[in-house]
Amino acid sequence: MAHSALPTVLVVHGQGSATAWRVLSAARGLCRVVFLCEPGNPAYQAELAQIDGHAEIADTTGLGEEEVCRLAEGLRPAGVVTFSEYRLRTTAAVAEHCGLRHHSRATAAALTDKYRQRQMLSDAGVQHTACGLVRDPDEAAAALARVGTPAVLKPRHGAGSVDTCLITSADQLRTLLGEFATDGQREFVLEEFLPGDxxxxxxxxxxxxxxxxxxxxxxxxxxxxxxxxxxxxxxxxxxxxxxxxxxxxxxxxxxxxxxxxxxxxxxxxxxxxxxxxxxxxxxxxxxxxxxxxxxxxxxxxxxxxxxxxxxxxxxxxxxxxxxxxxxxxxxxxxxxxxxxxxxxxxxxxxxxxxxxxxxxxxxxxxxxxxxxxxxxxxxxxxxxxxxxxxxxxxxxxxxxxxxxxxxxxxxxxxxxxADTPGAGAPRPVDTVGNSIDVPTC
Structure with missing residues (x-):
């Protein structure tokens, strides 16, 4: 356990780019780490079990954002950080509440919202990329008419290329939206495909x-x-x-x-x-x-x-x-x-x-x-x-x-x-930008 004289850094933990063990190793002699997380979350439950007895955990299970912020404040932190895409907004809220360095709420929102990020980059004159929001299969034709083909479909919020694919026709986009957005709640970004050289x-x-x-x-x-x-x-x-x-x-x-x-x-x-x-x-x-x-x-x-x-x-x-x-x-x-x-x-x-x-x-x-x-x-x-x-x-x-x-x-x-091939996948793209055929699930 880190020495109590060291400053406390809250790590808003989740599935991400640094394991709990890796964070503890990097913190040795630098700071006391307290993990803000849900210990029973199946995405990282086994990982946290490995550090049992070696790390401090503040349980946020069932807590809303305001409650997490009050819990964080009581730990008297000197810093806060996250290594998880899915915890950036919560971390920004904790930072604002406790007066700590991190992304502002507005910046965290842009970093976790692919559509808003495209808008901000365009507004700043950095890069304009044709894009639009789409949720319902009935919106497919109009969305593709605005963006053009080929296009890339990706979740508005997400990471790791989950549900990200190349779109070449309105029928394909309609089919995939019907498969992806089964509850009608998920929003997707349709954006122009950037051809590589x-x-x-x-x-x-x-x-x-x-x-x-x-x-x-x-x-x-x-x-x-x-x-x-x-x-x-x-x-x-x-x-x-x-x-x-x-x-x-x-x-x-x-x-x-x-x-x-x-x-x-x-x-x-x-x-x-x-x-x-x-x-x-x-x-x-x-x-x-x-x-x-x-x-x-x-x-x-x-x-x-x-x-x-x-x-x-x-x-x-x-x-x-x-x-x-x-x-x-x-x-x-x-x-x-x-x-x-x-x-x-x-x-x-x-x-x-x-x-x-x-x-x-x-x-x-x-x-x-x-x-x-x-x-x-x-x-x-x-x-x-x-x-x-x-x-x-x-x-x-x-x-x-x-x-x-x-x-x-x-x-x-x-x-x-196997003897039975899958069916129903999109036509993906190779690194040159050509549409290619692959088996699908």
């Missing part, structure tokens, strides 16, 4: 990057720009690569655009994760996330030794932070994480030895595999559908591209298609 990163890499920023008193400082392996259809990210395979000039353009977006959204403190598409007309904002990106802390620390979770805690306390040092722990090697996704539809897996041997491939340091009890995946789950992650490094991007190719060949041999 595959020449910007070269063959074998996705046509987008993410810019990781530390924001101090409204000024963003770039901590890292991470590249990506090719996506899995429809729009599922498969990991991160440091450094990104970008020319210095293009990296500077992406960085400048991300910083302009951070300022336009009124972000004053904390860490941001901004996804930037590399189009034929230059970098374009996909979205700005107002918290540490998933898996980003791990790859940055493995590459540079810099602890972004500790940086988030320091920012919450108003303490000085530095950027990752130019000197790298691993020299000029390229560090990677690679998520494994099954094909969509019912599956019959191949010999387990094909999975067991992934960790023995040269360049793979760790194979963290979590095969499901039933071999079936649903593209609608987004990145939550991954069955594991590979961690490692390569001498350069060319060597890493060859390693990912070998991993792909091994996984292709592992999957065995």
């Amino acid at each position: 595959p020449t910007r990163t070269g063959p074998g890499w996705a046509d987008f990057v993410s810019v990781e920023s530390l924001v101090v008193d409204g000024e963003p400082r770039t901590a890292a720009i991470s590249g990506k392996p090719p996506m899995v259809p429809p729009f599922r990210e498969t990991g991160h690569v440091l450094p990104a395979p970008l020319a210095p000039g293009l990296a500077a353009e992406a960085e400048g655009l991300a910083q302009a977006a951070v300022r336009a959204l009124g972000i004053r403190h904390g860490i941001t994760h901004t996804e930037v598409k590399l189009t034929p007309h230059g970098p374009r904002i996909i979205e700005v996330n107002g918290r540490l990106g998933g898996l980003i802390a791990e790859i940055v620390q493995r590459r540079t030794g810099y602890d972004m979770v500790a940086a988030a805690l320091r920012l919450a306390l108003g303490l000085p932070v530095t950027e990752p040092a130019p000197a790298r722990l691993h020299g000029d090697r390229v560090t990677f994480q690679y998520l494994l996704f099954p094909p969509t539809g019912p599956l019959r897996p191949g010999p387990p030895s094909l999975l067991d041997g992934l960790g023995d491939l040269p360049g793979v340091d760790l194979a963290d595999l979590r095969p499901p009890a039933e071999w079936h995946t649903d593209w609608r789950r987004g990145t939550l559908g991954a069955i594991g992650t590979l961690y490692g490094s390569a001498a350069d991007h060319t060597e890493l591209r060859a390693l990912l190719g070998r991993i792909g060949e091994r996984m292709d041999r592992f999957w065995r298609a």
Whole structure:
């Protein structure tokens, strides 16, 4: 347990980019951590059970926002932070109530509302992206007429590419809205598809990057720009690569655009994760996330030794932070994480030895595999559908591209298609922007 003389930082905990153990490790000697959360929440109940006796938990089960704020005030915090997309608004409310550094309520609302965020970026002159709200299948034709095709459909509130797909026709949009919005309450954003330019990163890499920023008193400082392996259809990210395979000039353009977006959204403190598409007309904002990106802390620390979770805690306390040092722990090697996704539809897996041997491939340091009890995946789950992650490094991007190719060949041999294919999925898009066919659930 942290020493009581240390300042208290409230961590509004939820499913997100830093586990409770990771937060406690980063807080050692820096602050006392109190987790504001619902201990019985199945999304992270098992995780919290692992820290039983090692952490303080303030139970917010059944409490409304005002009650959570009063509970937080009684803990006399010096800072508040969250690593969960789904807790940003509550964290902003606690910060305002207790007079702490964090996103304002208005900024948190924009960061968690994809439609409002597009409007604010357009109003600030950063980027106009044609988009509209749609909920009912009967609105499909009119919405698509305003945005055009192809378009991207995504939940107005959400993360991890859940229910995110390419739309090519009004009939397809009508069908998907009927499937997604079964209760008539969920709102979706339909926005123009941003075509990528595959020449910007070269063959074998996705046509987008993410810019990781530390924001101090409204000024963003770039901590890292991470590249990506090719996506899995429809729009599922498969990991991160440091450094990104970008020319210095293009990296500077992406960085400048991300910083302009951070300022336009009124972000004053904390860490941001901004996804930037590399189009034929230059970098374009996909979205700005107002918290540490998933898996980003791990790859940055493995590459540079810099602890972004500790940086988030320091920012919450108003303490000085530095950027990752130019000197790298691993020299000029390229560090990677690679998520494994099954094909969509019912599956019959191949010999387990094909999975067991992934960790023995040269360049793979760790194979963290979590095969499901039933071999079936649903593209609608987004990145939550991954069955594991590979961690490692390569001498350069060319060597890493060859390693990912070998991993792909091994996984292709592992999957065995079942006799009955699925039906009813959208036509997704590859990293170049072409519509492609995949099995569906």
